[in-house]
Amino acid sequence: MEASDRADEFIPAGLASLGIEADEVDMAVMGAAHQMFWPGILGLISMDLSEVAPERDPDLSRAPEAS
Protein backbone atom coordinates (compact mmCIF):
# COMPACT_ATOMS: atom_id res chain seq x y z
CA MET A 1 0.00 0.00 0.00
CA GLU A 2 1.29 3.46 -0.85
CA ALA A 3 1.70 6.11 1.81
CA SER A 4 -0.96 8.79 1.79
CA ASP A 5 -1.02 12.36 3.02
CA ARG A 6 -4.81 12.56 2.72
CA ALA A 7 -6.01 14.50 5.73
CA ASP A 8 -9.64 13.52 5.10
CA GLU A 9 -8.80 9.90 5.86
CA PHE A 10 -6.12 10.10 8.50
CA ILE A 11 -7.36 12.89 10.74
CA PRO A 12 -10.99 11.83 11.33
CA ALA A 13 -9.93 8.26 11.96
CA GLY A 14 -7.19 9.31 14.35
CA LEU A 15 -9.38 11.70 16.27
CA ALA A 16 -12.21 9.18 16.49
CA SER A 17 -9.88 6.52 17.84
CA LEU A 18 -8.79 8.88 20.61
CA GLY A 19 -12.27 10.24 21.31
CA ILE A 20 -11.28 13.79 20.39
CA GLU A 21 -13.97 16.07 19.07
CA ALA A 22 -13.30 18.59 16.32
CA ASP A 23 -15.33 21.22 14.52
CA GLU A 24 -14.92 22.44 10.97
CA VAL A 25 -12.35 25.05 11.90
CA ASP A 26 -10.28 22.49 13.83
CA MET A 27 -10.45 20.17 10.84
CA ALA A 28 -9.32 22.89 8.46
CA VAL A 29 -6.35 23.76 10.70
CA MET A 30 -5.41 20.10 11.09
CA GLY A 31 -5.72 19.58 7.36
CA ALA A 32 -3.29 22.42 6.72
CA ALA A 33 -0.91 21.13 9.40
CA HIS A 34 -1.08 17.65 7.92
CA GLN A 35 -0.24 18.91 4.44
CA MET A 36 2.69 20.81 5.88
CA PHE A 37 4.11 18.11 8.15
CA TRP A 38 3.10 14.72 6.81
CA PRO A 39 5.38 14.49 3.77
CA GLY A 40 8.33 15.33 6.01
CA ILE A 41 7.20 12.86 8.66
CA LEU A 42 6.97 10.12 6.05
CA GLY A 43 10.40 11.08 4.79
CA LEU A 44 11.86 11.03 8.28
CA ILE A 45 10.33 7.66 9.12
CA SER A 46 11.65 6.26 5.85
CA MET A 47 15.24 7.38 6.41
CA ASP A 48 17.64 4.54 7.07
CA LEU A 49 19.22 5.53 10.36
CA SER A 50 19.92 1.98 11.42
CA GLU A 51 23.64 2.77 11.54
CA VAL A 52 23.02 5.46 14.15
CA ALA A 53 23.27 3.83 17.53
CA PRO A 54 20.97 5.86 19.79
CA GLU A 55 22.36 7.65 22.81
CA ARG A 56 21.08 6.23 26.07
CA ASP A 57 19.88 9.03 28.37
CA PRO A 58 21.84 11.62 26.39
CA ASP A 59 23.33 14.50 28.30
CA LEU A 60 22.36 17.32 25.96
CA SER A 61 24.58 19.77 27.80
CA ARG A 62 27.63 17.96 26.47
CA ALA A 63 29.01 16.61 23.24
CA PRO A 64 27.93 13.03 22.55
CA GLU A 65 30.16 10.24 23.62
CA ALA A 66 32.02 8.67 20.74
CA SER A 67 29.82 6.15 18.92
Added chain:
Amino acid sequence: MSALDLSLQEQAAAIAAGEVDPAELLDATLARIEERNPAINAVVETFPERSREMLAAVPDGPLRGVPIVIKDEWPLPWRGQRFGAADMLAHAEPGESGPYRALRDAGAVIVGVGNMHELGAGSTGNVSVYGPARNPWNTERCPGGSSSGPASAVAARLVSGAVGADGLGSVRFPAAYCGLTGLKPTFGRSALEGHHVAAVTETIVSGPICADAADCRLLGSALFGEELAAGDAAGLRIGVVRNTVSEDVAPEVRDACEEAIEALRGETGGEVREVELADLEAATLAAVLIINSEMLNGVTPEQLNGIDPELSPINRGFVKYRMLMPAAAIVQSKRMRTLMRRRLAALFEEVDVIAWPTLPAVAPPLEAPLVELPSGTLTADQANVRGGALANLTGIPGISAPVGLSADGLPIGLQLQAAWGRDELLLDAAEALERVNGRRWVEALPPLAQQAEPTGV
Protein backbone atom coordinates in the same frame (compact mmCIF):
# COMPACT_ATOMS: atom_id res chain seq x y z
CA MET B 1 21.13 60.63 29.92
CA SER B 2 18.33 59.17 32.03
CA ALA B 3 19.23 56.11 34.09
CA LEU B 4 16.41 54.40 32.20
CA ASP B 5 18.52 54.58 29.05
CA LEU B 6 21.67 53.12 30.58
CA SER B 7 22.64 49.59 29.66
CA LEU B 8 21.99 46.76 32.10
CA GLN B 9 25.64 46.82 33.14
CA GLU B 10 25.60 50.58 33.58
CA GLN B 11 22.40 50.50 35.63
CA ALA B 12 23.87 47.83 37.91
CA ALA B 13 27.14 49.75 38.26
CA ALA B 14 25.41 53.07 38.92
CA ILE B 15 23.26 51.53 41.65
CA ALA B 16 26.26 49.80 43.20
CA ALA B 17 28.17 53.09 43.21
CA GLY B 18 25.28 54.92 44.84
CA GLU B 19 24.80 57.13 41.79
CA VAL B 20 21.28 55.88 41.08
CA ASP B 21 18.62 55.16 43.69
CA PRO B 22 17.05 51.80 42.78
CA ALA B 23 13.68 52.84 44.19
CA GLU B 24 13.67 55.86 41.90
CA LEU B 25 14.76 53.70 38.99
CA LEU B 26 11.92 51.28 39.67
CA ASP B 27 9.36 54.10 39.77
CA ALA B 28 10.76 55.62 36.60
CA THR B 29 10.67 52.23 34.89
CA LEU B 30 7.03 51.76 35.84
CA ALA B 31 6.27 55.25 34.53
CA ARG B 32 8.04 54.50 31.27
CA ILE B 33 6.11 51.27 30.88
CA GLU B 34 2.90 53.23 31.37
CA GLU B 35 4.03 55.79 28.83
CA ARG B 36 5.44 53.59 26.05
CA ASN B 37 3.85 50.19 26.48
CA PRO B 38 0.42 51.03 24.99
CA ALA B 39 2.06 51.32 21.57
CA ILE B 40 3.74 47.91 21.74
CA ASN B 41 1.85 45.73 24.27
CA ALA B 42 5.15 44.23 25.38
CA VAL B 43 4.40 44.12 29.11
CA VAL B 44 1.12 42.45 30.00
CA GLU B 45 1.19 42.96 33.74
CA THR B 46 3.04 45.03 36.30
CA PHE B 47 2.76 44.63 40.09
CA PRO B 48 4.37 47.69 41.66
CA GLU B 49 3.88 46.57 45.24
CA ARG B 50 5.42 43.14 44.57
CA SER B 51 8.33 44.80 42.77
CA ARG B 52 8.86 47.18 45.69
CA GLU B 53 8.76 44.26 48.13
CA MET B 54 11.31 42.45 45.99
CA LEU B 55 13.53 45.54 45.95
CA ALA B 56 13.26 45.91 49.71
CA ALA B 57 14.57 42.37 50.18
CA VAL B 58 17.19 42.14 47.44
CA PRO B 59 20.63 40.83 48.33
CA ASP B 60 23.75 42.72 47.32
CA GLY B 61 24.10 40.79 44.08
CA PRO B 62 25.45 41.75 40.65
CA LEU B 63 22.03 42.94 39.47
CA ARG B 64 21.00 44.69 42.68
CA GLY B 65 18.01 46.91 42.03
CA VAL B 66 17.96 46.48 38.24
CA PRO B 67 14.41 46.16 36.82
CA ILE B 68 13.87 43.11 34.59
CA VAL B 69 10.92 41.83 32.53
CA ILE B 70 10.24 38.09 32.53
CA LYS B 71 8.29 36.16 29.89
CA ASP B 72 4.80 34.86 30.65
CA GLU B 73 6.26 31.35 30.56
CA TRP B 74 7.55 31.28 34.13
CA PRO B 75 5.60 31.25 37.38
CA LEU B 76 6.28 33.92 39.99
CA PRO B 77 5.43 33.61 43.68
CA TRP B 78 2.49 35.96 43.18
CA ARG B 79 1.41 34.94 39.67
CA GLY B 80 0.98 31.74 37.67
CA GLN B 81 2.11 31.87 34.05
CA ARG B 82 -0.48 31.91 31.27
CA PHE B 83 1.86 30.93 28.41
CA GLY B 84 0.24 33.66 26.32
CA ALA B 85 -2.94 31.63 26.13
CA ALA B 86 -6.50 31.43 27.38
CA ASP B 87 -5.88 27.73 27.96
CA MET B 88 -2.34 26.38 28.31
CA LEU B 89 -3.49 22.75 28.70
CA ALA B 90 -1.46 22.39 31.85
CA HIS B 91 -1.78 23.26 35.50
CA ALA B 92 -0.24 26.62 36.33
CA GLU B 93 -0.05 28.24 39.69
CA PRO B 94 2.15 30.81 41.39
CA GLY B 95 5.53 29.59 42.51
CA GLU B 96 9.27 30.17 42.62
CA SER B 97 10.51 29.26 39.16
CA GLY B 98 14.20 28.82 38.50
CA PRO B 99 14.52 32.09 36.58
CA TYR B 100 12.66 33.92 39.38
CA ARG B 101 15.08 32.57 41.98
CA ALA B 102 18.08 33.32 39.80
CA LEU B 103 16.98 36.92 39.33
CA ARG B 104 16.09 37.37 43.00
CA ASP B 105 19.39 35.91 44.16
CA ALA B 106 21.28 38.24 41.83
CA GLY B 107 19.42 41.21 43.30
CA ALA B 108 17.24 41.99 40.28
CA VAL B 109 13.71 43.35 40.57
CA ILE B 110 11.02 41.80 38.39
CA VAL B 111 9.03 44.78 37.15
CA GLY B 112 6.64 43.13 34.74
CA VAL B 113 5.60 40.09 32.72
CA GLY B 114 6.40 40.03 29.03
CA ASN B 115 3.88 39.10 26.36
CA MET B 116 4.51 35.97 24.29
CA HIS B 117 3.20 34.10 21.27
CA GLU B 118 0.30 31.89 22.32
CA LEU B 119 1.54 28.55 23.73
CA GLY B 120 5.02 29.44 22.51
CA ALA B 121 3.86 28.08 19.18
CA GLY B 122 5.03 30.76 16.80
CA SER B 123 8.01 32.82 15.73
CA THR B 124 6.14 36.07 15.12
CA GLY B 125 4.37 37.15 18.34
CA ASN B 126 1.22 38.12 16.44
CA VAL B 127 -1.06 35.73 18.37
CA SER B 128 -1.56 36.07 22.12
CA VAL B 129 -4.36 36.07 24.63
CA TYR B 130 -3.22 39.58 25.49
CA GLY B 131 -3.27 40.73 21.89
CA PRO B 132 -0.10 40.87 19.80
CA ALA B 133 3.06 42.51 21.00
CA ARG B 134 4.41 45.02 18.48
CA ASN B 135 7.86 45.75 17.15
CA PRO B 136 9.20 49.13 18.37
CA TRP B 137 11.01 49.58 15.05
CA ASN B 138 7.66 49.57 13.27
CA THR B 139 4.57 48.87 15.31
CA GLU B 140 2.79 47.31 12.33
CA ARG B 141 5.49 44.62 12.20
CA CYS B 142 5.96 41.44 14.18
CA PRO B 143 8.31 41.63 17.17
CA GLY B 144 9.19 37.96 16.80
CA GLY B 145 8.33 35.05 19.03
CA SER B 146 7.74 33.41 21.06
CA SER B 147 9.50 35.79 23.53
CA SER B 148 7.79 38.74 21.85
CA GLY B 149 7.18 40.92 24.89
CA PRO B 150 10.64 40.60 26.45
CA ALA B 151 12.30 41.64 23.18
CA SER B 152 9.86 44.43 22.44
CA ALA B 153 10.28 45.76 25.99
CA VAL B 154 14.07 45.90 25.73
CA ALA B 155 14.02 47.38 22.22
CA ALA B 156 11.72 50.18 23.42
CA ARG B 157 14.02 50.63 26.43
CA LEU B 158 11.27 49.93 28.93
CA VAL B 159 13.93 47.87 30.66
CA SER B 160 17.55 47.06 29.91
CA GLY B 161 17.16 43.29 30.14
CA ALA B 162 14.56 40.57 29.92
CA VAL B 163 14.33 36.82 30.36
CA GLY B 164 12.84 34.71 27.59
CA ALA B 165 12.65 31.02 26.80
CA ASP B 166 13.87 29.26 23.67
CA GLY B 167 12.51 25.93 22.37
CA LEU B 168 13.02 26.36 18.61
CA GLY B 169 14.49 29.86 18.44
CA SER B 170 12.19 31.84 20.72
CA VAL B 171 14.93 34.00 22.24
CA ARG B 172 17.00 34.42 19.08
CA PHE B 173 14.11 35.22 16.69
CA PRO B 174 12.64 38.20 18.59
CA ALA B 175 16.15 39.43 19.36
CA ALA B 176 16.83 39.51 15.61
CA TYR B 177 13.54 41.18 14.65
CA CYS B 178 13.99 43.81 17.37
CA GLY B 179 17.70 44.60 16.84
CA LEU B 180 18.88 43.01 20.10
CA THR B 181 21.26 40.35 21.35
CA GLY B 182 19.68 37.10 22.53
CA LEU B 183 21.46 34.06 23.92
CA LYS B 184 20.06 30.52 23.72
CA PRO B 185 22.22 28.75 26.30
CA THR B 186 23.57 25.24 26.10
CA PHE B 187 20.77 22.93 27.19
CA GLY B 188 20.71 22.58 30.96
CA ARG B 189 23.05 25.46 31.80
CA SER B 190 20.38 28.07 32.58
CA ALA B 191 17.59 28.01 35.14
CA LEU B 192 14.61 25.95 34.01
CA GLU B 193 12.76 24.87 37.17
CA GLY B 194 9.11 25.70 37.27
CA HIS B 195 8.53 25.50 33.54
CA HIS B 196 5.42 23.40 33.04
CA VAL B 197 7.30 20.88 30.89
CA ALA B 198 10.60 21.09 32.79
CA ALA B 199 10.37 17.44 33.75
CA VAL B 200 10.25 16.20 30.16
CA THR B 201 11.84 18.84 27.97
CA GLU B 202 15.05 18.23 26.08
CA THR B 203 14.74 21.40 24.03
CA ILE B 204 13.69 24.41 26.12
CA VAL B 205 16.06 26.79 27.93
CA SER B 206 15.73 30.18 29.57
CA GLY B 207 17.87 32.91 28.07
CA PRO B 208 18.69 36.62 28.28
CA ILE B 209 17.58 39.26 25.79
CA CYS B 210 19.47 42.57 26.04
CA ALA B 211 20.85 45.31 23.83
CA ASP B 212 24.36 43.90 23.68
CA ALA B 213 26.53 40.93 24.52
CA ALA B 214 27.96 42.40 27.72
CA ASP B 215 24.47 42.80 29.13
CA CYS B 216 23.59 39.26 28.04
CA ARG B 217 26.73 38.07 29.81
CA LEU B 218 25.65 39.78 33.03
CA LEU B 219 22.02 38.63 32.92
CA GLY B 220 23.08 35.23 31.61
CA SER B 221 25.48 34.81 34.53
CA ALA B 222 22.49 35.21 36.85
CA LEU B 223 20.45 32.64 34.92
CA PHE B 224 23.39 30.23 34.75
CA GLY B 225 24.31 30.67 38.39
CA GLU B 226 27.93 31.11 37.41
CA GLU B 227 30.03 33.89 35.94
CA LEU B 228 30.27 33.79 32.17
CA ALA B 229 33.88 34.90 31.89
CA ALA B 230 34.95 37.19 29.07
CA GLY B 231 37.54 36.14 26.50
CA ASP B 232 38.56 37.61 23.18
CA ALA B 233 37.54 35.15 20.43
CA ALA B 234 41.02 35.55 18.92
CA GLY B 235 41.65 33.39 15.87
CA LEU B 236 37.97 32.52 15.57
CA ARG B 237 37.32 29.76 13.06
CA ILE B 238 33.96 30.54 11.48
CA GLY B 239 32.06 27.84 9.61
CA VAL B 240 29.53 28.78 6.94
CA VAL B 241 27.06 26.29 5.55
CA ARG B 242 25.90 26.68 1.96
CA ASN B 243 22.34 25.41 2.09
CA THR B 244 18.76 26.64 2.47
CA VAL B 245 19.34 28.33 5.81
CA SER B 246 22.03 30.59 4.37
CA GLU B 247 20.95 30.72 0.71
CA ASP B 248 17.14 30.99 0.75
CA VAL B 249 17.36 34.37 2.37
CA ALA B 250 16.26 37.89 1.41
CA PRO B 251 19.18 39.58 -0.41
CA GLU B 252 19.62 42.42 2.09
CA VAL B 253 19.72 39.92 4.96
CA ARG B 254 22.23 37.74 3.13
CA ASP B 255 24.43 40.73 2.31
CA ALA B 256 24.39 42.10 5.87
CA CYS B 257 25.24 38.70 7.33
CA GLU B 258 28.02 37.99 4.85
CA GLU B 259 29.51 41.41 5.55
CA ALA B 260 29.30 40.77 9.30
CA ILE B 261 30.95 37.36 8.98
CA GLU B 262 33.84 38.86 7.04
CA ALA B 263 34.15 41.70 9.57
CA LEU B 264 34.16 39.19 12.44
CA ARG B 265 36.90 37.22 10.73
CA GLY B 266 38.98 40.36 10.36
CA GLU B 267 38.41 41.56 13.93
CA THR B 268 39.35 38.23 15.48
CA GLY B 269 42.17 37.45 13.08
CA GLY B 270 40.35 34.27 12.31
CA GLU B 271 39.24 32.41 9.23
CA VAL B 272 36.07 31.48 7.38
CA ARG B 273 35.59 27.94 6.12
CA GLU B 274 32.75 26.42 4.18
CA VAL B 275 31.50 23.34 6.01
CA GLU B 276 28.98 20.60 5.27
CA LEU B 277 25.95 19.93 7.42
CA ALA B 278 23.66 17.47 5.69
CA ASP B 279 20.04 16.65 6.56
CA LEU B 280 19.30 20.02 8.14
CA GLU B 281 15.71 19.90 6.88
CA ALA B 282 15.07 16.54 8.52
CA ALA B 283 16.81 17.72 11.68
CA THR B 284 14.52 20.76 11.79
CA LEU B 285 11.45 18.55 11.54
CA ALA B 286 12.88 16.28 14.24
CA ALA B 287 13.19 19.23 16.59
CA VAL B 288 9.65 20.34 15.81
CA LEU B 289 8.30 16.86 16.49
CA ILE B 290 10.24 16.45 19.74
CA ILE B 291 9.13 19.76 21.23
CA ASN B 292 5.55 19.15 20.18
CA SER B 293 5.65 15.74 21.85
CA GLU B 294 7.00 17.44 25.00
CA MET B 295 4.04 19.81 24.95
CA LEU B 296 1.73 16.80 25.08
CA ASN B 297 2.98 16.22 28.62
CA GLY B 298 -0.12 15.05 30.51
CA VAL B 299 -2.61 16.37 27.93
CA THR B 300 -5.70 14.15 27.67
CA PRO B 301 -8.45 13.84 25.05
CA GLU B 302 -10.86 15.03 27.73
CA GLN B 303 -8.87 18.25 28.14
CA LEU B 304 -8.84 18.79 24.40
CA ASN B 305 -12.62 18.32 24.25
CA GLY B 306 -13.03 21.00 26.90
CA ILE B 307 -10.53 23.42 25.47
CA ASP B 308 -11.20 27.10 26.12
CA PRO B 309 -12.94 28.63 23.09
CA GLU B 310 -10.80 31.74 23.55
CA LEU B 311 -7.71 29.84 22.44
CA SER B 312 -6.92 30.91 18.88
CA PRO B 313 -8.46 28.76 16.13
CA ILE B 314 -5.00 27.79 14.88
CA ASN B 315 -3.91 26.44 18.23
CA ARG B 316 -7.28 24.81 18.99
CA GLY B 317 -6.76 22.72 15.88
CA PHE B 318 -3.01 22.26 16.19
CA VAL B 319 -3.01 20.97 19.77
CA LYS B 320 -5.37 18.23 18.60
CA TYR B 321 -3.17 17.43 15.62
CA ARG B 322 -0.25 16.92 18.01
CA MET B 323 -2.05 13.88 19.38
CA LEU B 324 -1.82 12.23 15.95
CA MET B 325 1.94 12.44 15.57
CA PRO B 326 3.25 8.89 15.08
CA ALA B 327 5.45 7.47 17.81
CA ALA B 328 7.75 6.09 15.10
CA ALA B 329 8.46 9.65 14.00
CA ILE B 330 9.42 10.70 17.53
CA VAL B 331 11.78 7.75 17.90
CA GLN B 332 13.28 8.49 14.50
CA SER B 333 13.61 12.14 15.51
CA LYS B 334 15.77 11.09 18.45
CA ARG B 335 17.97 9.03 16.17
CA MET B 336 18.25 12.08 13.94
CA ARG B 337 19.25 14.06 17.02
CA THR B 338 22.03 11.62 17.75
CA LEU B 339 23.21 11.78 14.15
CA MET B 340 23.29 15.59 14.18
CA ARG B 341 25.00 15.70 17.57
CA ARG B 342 27.78 13.46 16.27
CA ARG B 343 28.11 15.48 13.08
CA LEU B 344 28.29 18.70 15.10
CA ALA B 345 30.88 17.24 17.46
CA ALA B 346 33.05 16.47 14.44
CA LEU B 347 32.33 19.85 12.88
CA PHE B 348 33.34 21.71 16.02
CA GLU B 349 36.75 20.08 15.78
CA GLU B 350 37.20 22.06 12.55
CA VAL B 351 35.51 25.36 13.43
CA ASP B 352 34.65 27.30 16.58
CA VAL B 353 31.32 28.68 15.45
CA ILE B 354 28.79 28.15 12.68
CA ALA B 355 27.33 31.38 11.30
CA TRP B 356 24.09 31.93 9.39
CA PRO B 357 21.28 34.49 9.33
CA THR B 358 19.13 34.22 12.44
CA LEU B 359 16.08 34.81 10.26
CA PRO B 360 15.76 34.79 6.47
CA ALA B 361 13.94 38.12 6.25
CA VAL B 362 13.17 41.17 8.36
CA ALA B 363 10.08 41.38 10.54
CA PRO B 364 6.91 40.78 8.48
CA PRO B 365 3.60 42.61 8.94
CA LEU B 366 1.57 41.61 11.99
CA GLU B 367 -1.54 41.25 9.87
CA ALA B 368 0.04 38.85 7.37
CA PRO B 369 3.32 37.34 8.58
CA LEU B 370 4.61 36.16 5.24
CA VAL B 371 8.15 36.47 3.94
CA GLU B 372 9.40 36.79 0.37
CA LEU B 373 12.40 34.57 -0.24
CA PRO B 374 14.23 33.46 -3.38
CA SER B 375 12.23 30.21 -3.21
CA GLY B 376 8.91 32.08 -3.05
CA THR B 377 6.46 33.27 -0.42
CA LEU B 378 6.42 31.35 2.85
CA THR B 379 4.80 31.85 6.20
CA ALA B 380 7.33 33.38 8.57
CA ASP B 381 7.03 30.34 10.86
CA GLN B 382 7.87 27.92 8.05
CA ALA B 383 10.92 29.90 7.06
CA ASN B 384 12.15 30.95 10.49
CA VAL B 385 12.30 27.55 12.13
CA ARG B 386 14.96 26.41 9.65
CA GLY B 387 17.60 28.53 11.34
CA GLY B 388 16.57 28.03 14.94
CA ALA B 389 15.82 24.38 15.52
CA LEU B 390 19.28 22.80 15.29
CA ALA B 391 20.48 24.28 18.57
CA ASN B 392 17.41 23.04 20.42
CA LEU B 393 17.57 19.60 18.85
CA THR B 394 21.19 19.04 19.77
CA GLY B 395 21.66 21.15 22.90
CA ILE B 396 24.30 23.51 21.53
CA PRO B 397 24.22 27.25 22.36
CA GLY B 398 23.33 29.98 19.87
CA ILE B 399 23.33 33.73 19.89
CA SER B 400 21.69 36.30 17.67
CA ALA B 401 23.51 39.60 17.29
CA PRO B 402 22.30 42.66 15.36
CA VAL B 403 24.29 43.29 12.18
CA GLY B 404 22.33 45.86 10.23
CA LEU B 405 19.12 47.53 9.21
CA SER B 406 17.14 46.91 6.05
CA ALA B 407 16.33 49.65 3.57
CA ASP B 408 13.05 50.22 5.38
CA GLY B 409 14.73 50.43 8.76
CA LEU B 410 14.15 46.96 10.21
CA PRO B 411 16.85 45.04 12.11
CA ILE B 412 18.82 42.08 10.75
CA GLY B 413 20.40 39.44 12.99
CA LEU B 414 23.31 37.05 12.54
CA GLN B 415 23.27 33.78 14.46
CA LEU B 416 26.41 32.12 15.76
CA GLN B 417 26.31 28.60 17.20
CA ALA B 418 29.11 26.87 19.08
CA ALA B 419 29.88 23.58 20.73
CA TRP B 420 28.23 22.54 23.99
CA GLY B 421 29.33 24.70 26.91
CA ARG B 422 30.94 27.38 24.76
CA ASP B 423 28.29 30.00 25.52
CA GLU B 424 31.07 32.33 26.65
CA LEU B 425 32.74 32.13 23.25
CA LEU B 426 29.49 33.20 21.58
CA LEU B 427 29.36 36.26 23.83
CA ASP B 428 33.01 36.99 23.04
CA ALA B 429 32.31 36.71 19.32
CA ALA B 430 29.25 38.97 19.57
CA GLU B 431 31.38 41.54 21.41
CA ALA B 432 33.98 41.33 18.64
CA LEU B 433 31.23 42.05 16.13
CA GLU B 434 30.18 45.07 18.16
CA ARG B 435 33.76 46.36 18.22
CA VAL B 436 34.31 46.05 14.53
CA ASN B 437 31.20 48.02 13.63
CA GLY B 438 31.72 50.62 16.35
CA ARG B 439 28.69 49.34 18.29
CA ARG B 440 26.58 50.89 15.58
CA TRP B 441 23.86 48.26 15.60
CA VAL B 442 23.61 47.56 19.32
CA GLU B 443 23.26 51.28 19.99
CA ALA B 444 20.72 51.92 17.23
CA LEU B 445 17.37 52.92 18.71
CA PRO B 446 13.91 52.43 17.24
CA PRO B 447 11.73 55.52 16.85
CA LEU B 448 9.73 54.64 19.96
CA ALA B 449 12.87 54.72 22.11
CA GLN B 450 13.99 58.09 20.74
CA GLN B 451 11.06 59.98 22.27
CA ALA B 452 11.75 62.86 24.64
CA GLU B 453 11.91 61.59 28.19
CA PRO B 454 9.51 63.10 30.72
CA THR B 455 10.11 60.48 33.41
CA GLY B 456 13.88 60.41 33.84
CA VAL B 457 15.78 59.75 37.05
